[in-house]
Amino acid sequence: MMGLSGRGQDRLKATVAAESATETPPLLVMQAVQMSFGGLMALNDFNLILAPGELHGLIGPNGAGKTTVFNLLTGFYQPTEGEIRFAGCDLRGLAPQAISRRGMARTFQNIRLFADMSVLENVLVPLQSRSGLSCWQAVLRTPGFWREEKAFWDRAWELLARLELEPWAQMPAGRLPYGQQRRLEIARALATGPRLLLLDEPAAGLNPQESAALMELLQELRKDYHLTILLIEHNMKFVMHICERLTVLDHGLTIAQGSPGEVRADPRVIRAYLGEDGGA
């Protein structure tokens, strides 16, 4: 969580203006967002526009402020300044659970599954946030309760099947192999019924085969569930291959934004990754 304020600030207003001129209304707009913790500027003048269906990558060295962006979007942090609009609605002041219900889901960098609960239950939990039952109906086991329970189970099994987790359904989530835990986090996030999916280092710790399979899976999920995806990733091959556009952060500042080709050629990106600041 570093970030020095006195650095030369790069504004990308031109890009933002050009992109807001596109026809379909954007799903997400972050405008001039700033986040400081006391004197520490974690994120400065951050702008991001996501069109529906876009797959956008957020990269940068450690401590660049990437996860801060996720925490701002999902309501765990409130921006010090700036505006965040999701599907036309202002997110400022909303609690994480309220934002989740509006259609934004995330995974966590350090996996945060409900470790003692079964794989199936992990996927059932987010469905509860859309439950229309009162606690009386649940305690009295009314027909409405069984109907909803059945619908939840069907949905959960469908997601487990989609992410190839069925064989482990009854196992405690904490005992799953690492790769499956990562996939379960995605299944759990999808259970909230998101329009925007935020993935925090989904390929971390995966071997090249697993990571290639994940790339394919994400493309399919995006198509099948009409998702817009914003992902943080250190694996450059992964990012360059899968993302349509990239945003590069360094010390809380946006140093480049554009297609993978443009970003790769940007001298400031090369300096941030290979230069005196050290690499990722």
Added chain:
Amino acid sequence: MAGSPRRHRLLTGAALALLLLLLLAAQHWADDYFLRLLNTTAVFITMAVSYNLINGVCGQLHLGPNAFVTLGAYTAALLTLTAAEKQASFLMAPLIWPLREISLPFPAALLAGGGVAALFAYLTGFPVLRVRGDYLAIVTLGFGEVVRVLANNLQGVTNGPMGLKGLAPYTNLWWSWGVAILTVAVVMGLKKSGFGRAMLAIRADETAAKAMGLDPYRYLLLAFLVSAFFLGVAGGLLAHLITTISPTLFTFFLTFNLLIIIVLGGLGSITGTVLATIIITWGNEWLRFVEEPIFLGNLRLPGIPGLRMVIFSLLLLVLIIFYRRGLVGSWEFSWDWLLEKLQRQKRGEAS
């Protein structure tokens, strides 16, 4: 939810009928001492199971169940006493007006006891459920003490340290076990539903639960209210079982006893809580001999009053060091489990 619900309902009905028969037999043939023990067991099952909803299922270290028991006990007791009895008891300060006149039948008084406890839980829920961990433990511990001190000093309502005497012994096996079964059914029903899954998720990782769209306040408040209601009803039952209540009955010791029970049983397991309640209440009686003088030949060892508490404290220490997950961990009894086990045994005999 696996298996056939109809068969489960049948088995549950059969088990309840069996319990009913046992209670009928006890009612007919057992002596007063044994009946008292059975009643106490049921009241403690009610208290421990509802306490475990917050401490075990939701994973919040709550240290003030004695507050809700006190509220329920006093409310129910004040409502069942007749106007004449109240006038005779309140010597230092007369009982305040509306309570002076009202006299209700026992079931209504029990409900009122639970209601008052739940209302108190609702009012304190807002500050209490804003904090977590050690802070929640300290705040709830404080509330428990506040209620006890109020019971000691609000002479016009509680008759102060003299307490309330001469309550009718309304609590019998049917009331105590009926309420215990209802509590187990409600808490189990909640736990095995989406509400329970949400509570378990909040216990496992509150941040992740929030990111999945769950509002922790909503689920914790629900658990808090349900738990307080049944603790209040249990308080009413306890008052009409002992027939005399005073503030000393509801100190932190009560909370401590409940805490031992739920830790022994396994945090979050209702099955474990019921087993542990039976072990602790019956063990408590069985261990009486350690407080009486013991004769070894000519040698007379004097009994040490309070030695049972020492034994229970040691038990808690051993538990925390060696069996942190309690007797059954988070395991829960289910008919599927029993049927499967029986089937396996049969197959084992056949081969």
